[in-house]
Amino acid sequence: EAGVVQSPRYKIIEKKQPVAFWCNPISGHNTLYWYRQNLGQGPELLIRYENEEAVDDSQLPKDRFSAERLKGVDSTLKIQPAELGDSAVYLCASSLVVRSVASYNSPLHFGNGTRLTVT
Amino acid sequence: QKEVEQDPGPLSVPEGAIVSLNCTYSNSAFQYFMWYRQYSRKGPELLMYTYSSGNKEDGRFTAQVDKSSKYISLFIRDSQPSDSATYLCAMSYASSNTGKLIFGQGTTLQVKP
Numbered sequence: 001e002a003g004v005v006q007s008p009r010y011k012i013i014e015k016k017q018p019v020a021f022w023c024n025p026i027s028g029h030n031t032l033y034w035y036r037q038n039l040g041q042g043p044e045l046l047i048r049y050e051n052e053e054a055v056d057d058s059q060l061p062k063d064r065f066s067a068e069r070l071k072g073v074d075s076t077l078k079i080q081p082a083e084l085g086d087s088a089v090y091l092c093a094s095s096l097v098v099r100s101v102a103s104y105n106s107p108l109h110f111g112n113g114t115r116l117t118v119t
Numbered sequence: 120q121k122e123v124e125q126d127p128g129p130l131s132v133p134e135g136a137i138v139s140l141n142c143t144y145s146n147s148a149f150q151y152f153m154w155y156r157q158y159s160r161k162g163p164e165l166l167m168y169t170y171s172s173g174n175k176e177d178g179r180f181t182a183q184v185d186k187s188s189k190y191i192s193l194f195i196r197d198s199q200p201s202d203s204a205t206y207l208c209a210m211s212y213a214s215s216n217t218g219k220l221i222f223g224q225g226t227t228l229q230v231k232p
Contacts, residue, residue, distance in 0.1 A: 004162070040127065042123075042209070042223050043222050093162075110162035112160070112161050113161075113162050115160070
């Protein structure tokens with residue numbers, strides 16, 4: 001089974017420039033997540049999609065961050081303009097959520113992330 | 120105060136040692152508890168996944184959840200150099216199906232040959 005695929009692996013940009021990250025989830029997974037991991041910290045959720053719908057974007061800085069998941073498969077996360085504090089690893093994860101099972105909470109499978117450096 | 124606290128280490132042990140990794144949490148609503156392993160420049164990899172209190176064993180790994188104390192542990196028996204990584208605890212709420220995991224800071228483990 002192919003895992004979660006992310007690209008690019010590394011990105012270095014100057015502040016105020018735009019940047020975009022791409023994610024292809026595990027086949028059949030209906031739920032997709034973007035997490036941000038700062039150096040020495042655990043990942044923090046930015047946005048969660050169920051199929052095409054963003055169902056939790058409360059932690060997404062909407063003034064500069066945007067995301068989309070067209071056709072409920074691949075997703076892109078964009079930052080415009082980037083700031084120095086955006087330097088981090090951006091992780092994509094996917095899972096299968098089955099709402100007919102009330103207590104089921106599918107574990108997440110992560111990609112290897114995109115390491116962003118803003119100079 | 121963070122919802123999930125984890126000692127960042129680093130923790131250095133000799134090969135073959137028993138390793139104990141721990142997290143404490145403050146929100147009693149957490150019901151799902153996970154341990155992820157993260158190698159350098161890789162994404163987190165799910166190791167253990169437990170629901171509510173109790174123990175779960177998988178090979179050399181044992182996860183324990185003590186909800187009364189709001190404390191979870193991961194034990195690694197016969198540790199190997201290949202176990203050298205950062206270990207992240209994570210937890211989520213019951214029946215919400217949100218997949219919103221709250222992670223600890225991660226503990227860096229080094230197993231020396």
